[in-house]
Amino acid sequence: MNKRQTLFLLLASFFLTNVILAEIIGTKIFSLEASLGLSPFAIQFPFFEQPLAFNLTAGVVLWPFVFITTDLINEYFGKAGVRYISSLAALLIVYIFVMLWLVAGLSPAEFWVQINQPLDINLAFERIFLQSLGIIVGSLLAFLIGQFIDVSIFQGLRRLTGSKKIWLRATGSTLVSQFIDSFVVLWVAFYLLGQPAWSLEQVLAVGLVNYCYKFVIAILLTPLLYVAHWLIDAYLGKSTAEALMEEAAQSRLF
Numbered sequence: 001m002n003k004r005q006t007l008f009l010l011l012a013s014f015f016l017t018n019v020i021l022a023e024i025i026g027t028k029i030f031s032l033e034a035s036l037g038l039s040p041f042a043i044q045f046p047f048f049e050q051p052l053a054f055n056l057t058a059g060v061v062l063w064p065f066v067f068i069t070t071d072l073i074n075e076y077f078g079k080a081g082v083r084y085i086s087s088l089a090a091l092l093i094v095y096i097f098v099m100l101w102l103v104a105g106l107s108p109a110e111f112w113v114q115i116n117q118p119l120d121i122n123l124a125f126e127r128i129f130l131q132s133l134g135i136i137v138g139s140l141l142a143f144l145i146g147q148f149i150d151v152s153i154f155q156g157l158r159r160l161t162g163s164k165k166i167w168l169r170a171t172g173s174t175l176v177s178q179f180i181d182s183f184v185v186l187w188v189a190f191y192l193l194g195q196p197a198w199s200l201e202q203v204l205a206v207g208l209v210n211y212c213y214k215f216v217i218a219i220l221l222t223p224l225l226y227v228a229h230w231l232i233d234a235y236l237g238k239s240t241a242e243a244l245m246e247e248a249a250q251s252r253l254f
Helices: 003-025 063-104 110-115 121-161 166-192 200-220 222-236 238-249
Strands: 029-031 055-057
Touching (some): 003 063, 003 121, 055 200, 063 166, 063 222
Antiparallel strands (some): 029 055
């Protein structure tokens, strides 16, 4: 295996790990303020009855790593690389969906139920993982839409800027694609398929807060993207890295 293939394998593995884990933990909604030991913020928007707090899906903790990996795959392997790994991720997410549904239907062992009393452990299992099925459907749809929008904007900006202004194509593509992703996943997962279902106002409120978080994180992570570029260029060699990026602009994977 040459360095180019090794690089793709490493980036793809890191990408898939974070995408799949984000699917599994996405059912938890956490308070960012409470997690940081702060008092809840109360941001009042005119179209929401209640002030907005920073309540986020746990999956957003991992999505910044997905952003960076997507941009790196896009930079070095082009549209073909992103489409390949996104399609593979979608297939694995469907596999997870099917396996969770099958496992949730298995009869629980009596001793397992007994040792976890007074908690109804089987109900808790079903509530967490079957709720995540809605997350999986919603995020699968949002993920595919977001990824293809991201790669198109990224490559469009690259044609305009050449190899310069990494921050512009990486951050710009992320900000647009994640705006759509933030609302589509919640609308499908919690409004259409949620048990119990969220109100439309809850979807808009959490979606807006999630996007604000992603917006800030995408900007803050820009220096890390440059560090990753430097490490990859050092690993491949400057001339090989530049040649790889030129090929990526032509959407050739290998």
